Amino acid sequence: MPTNVTHSRILGTGHFVPSRVVTNDDLSQWMETTNEWIMERTGIEERRFAVPGVDTTSSMGTEAAKRAMEAAGIEAADVDLILFATLSPDYYFPGPGVQLQQNLGCRTIGAIDIRNQCSGFVYALSIADQYIRNGAAKYALVVGAELHSAGLDLSTRGRNVSVIFGDGAGAVVLGPTQESGRGILSTHLHSQGEHATELALLGPSTREWVPQILERNDPDDVSYFPYMNGNFVFKHAVVRFAEVIEEALQANGYQASDLKLMIPHQANLRISQYIQNKMGLRDDQVFNNIMRYGNTTAASIPIALSEAYAQGRIEPGDLLLFAAFGSGFTWASALMRW
Numbered sequence: 001m002p003t004n005v006t007h008s009r010i011l012g013t014g015h016f017v018p019s020r021v022v023t024n025d026d027l028s029q030w031m032e033t034t035n036e037w038i039m040e041r042t043g044i045e046e047r048r049f050a051v052p053g054v055d056t057t058s059s060m061g062t063e064a065a066k067r068a069m070e071a072a073g074i075e076a077a078d079v080d081l082i083l084f085a086t087l088s089p090d091y092y093f094p095g096p097g098v099q100l101q102q103n104l105g106c107r108t109i110g111a112i113d114i115r116n117q118c119s120g121f122v123y124a125l126s127i128a129d130q131y132i133r134n135g136a137a138k139y140a141l142v143v144g145a146e147l148h149s150a151g152l153d154l155s156t157r158g159r160n161v162s163v164i165f166g167d168g169a170g171a172v173v174l175g176p177t178q179e180s181g182r183g184i185l186s187t188h189l190h191s192q193g194e195h196a197t198e199l200a201l202l203g204p205s206t207r208e209w210v211p212q213i214l215e216r217n218d219p220d221d222v223s224y225f226p227y228m229n230g231n232f233v234f235k236h237a238v239v240r241f242a243e244v245i246e247e248a249l250q251a252n253g254y255q256a257s258d259l260k261l262m263i264p265h266q267a268n269l270r271i272s273q274y275i276q277n278k279m280g281l282r283d284d285q286v287f288n289n290i291m292r293y294g295n296t297t298a299a300s301i302p303i304a305l306s307e308a309y310a311q312g313r314i315e316p317g318d319l320l321l322f323a324a325f326g327s328g329f330t331w332a333s334a335l336m337r338w
């Protein structure tokens with residue numbers, strides 16, 4: 001175990017998206033929508049959908065994790081802890097953390113499944129950070145992966161939700177650093193269960209299991225599709241994003257102008273732009289890729305991070321901020337010196 005650990009640091013990033021590109025025009029073949037409507041309200045041009053029979057949440061997470069491990073220069077045997085964030089696991093249980101452990105050939109280490117939707121990756125990062133800082137783990141694998149496409153209502157009935165979401169996975173390897181001032185500086189987690197059903201998938205659940213849903217035989221039953229009160233979510237998102245970004249900056253004595261890059265959860269381009277304006281950030285200080293991938297929930301920040309890094313947008317010493325908001329409601333941020 002490391003000694004004199006001061007902080008945890010991201011040592012490598014990786015991402016994987018399915019090969020199947022679904023454009024707005026493709027969606028308009030299945031439901032009454034248009035490229036113009038989707039672009040104007042969300043900024044999304046296309047997203048990836050899993051290839052049936054090929055991609056699963058755990059397989060995409062595994063590929064992203066392999067790429068992050070390669071970038072970090074570590075082997076599966078080096079990993080001490082797995083954190084897997086998703087709202088769309090392969091199975092109701094067990095969660096995909098154990099599948100990742102098996103797929104990668106890790107030791108029989110702990111595998112924690114995180115259930116915090118769009119904030120899941122930042123929640124997972126926060127936990128991994130604690131393990132590394134206190135010396136209980138040296139290397140942690142933090143993964144966010146989602147397979148939304150199989151569970152969306154792709155008819156006109158579900159269009160206000162279905163046009164937003166896409167599939168994919170991102171991962172980071174977190175490890176210790178003794179370099180003063182480098183690594184994760186602080187993380188900030190929040191929740192407000194009062195609004196749990198404003199963005200949710202309610203069934204099947206232990207409240208109403210599959211036989212009861214089938215017995216109802218109701219063609220208008222949408223309980224097994226995601227529900228979103230879009231306007232309500234939007235209004236809360238812009239407030240909470242701003243709050244939690246400010247909280248991270250203030251906790252460390254920084255201002256928005258000090259940021260090299262902010263990577264917001266890719267909820268909706270309009271939300272990102274609203275936050276950017278509110279915080280007075282320049283275009284080069286905010287990374288967005290929702291145009292190409294849609295909202296990939298827990299995967300969106302690590303996919304964006306992996307792309308930003310590959311594009312040379314992040315260098316040692318840069319001040320970086322992650323911020324997320326979503327179902328729960330939950331919201332969270334993490335500030336780090338790269």
Ligand code: COA
Pocket residue numbers: 032033034037038041042118159160161163164228229230231232233234237267268271295325326327
């Ligand atoms: N294509 C075309 N028309 C659509 C549509 C679609 N995909 N989805 C909804 N509409 C229609 C509605 O039926 C409605 O029509 P009506 O006025 O005849 O009733 C109209 O467009 C406006 O619908 P509304 O739901 O009020 O749209 P909106 O302006 O609120 O935009 C969202 C919808 C989802 C884009 C917006 O609410 C949003 O981005 N919310 C936040 C979502 C989010 O970020 N979620 C993830 C959080 S992690």
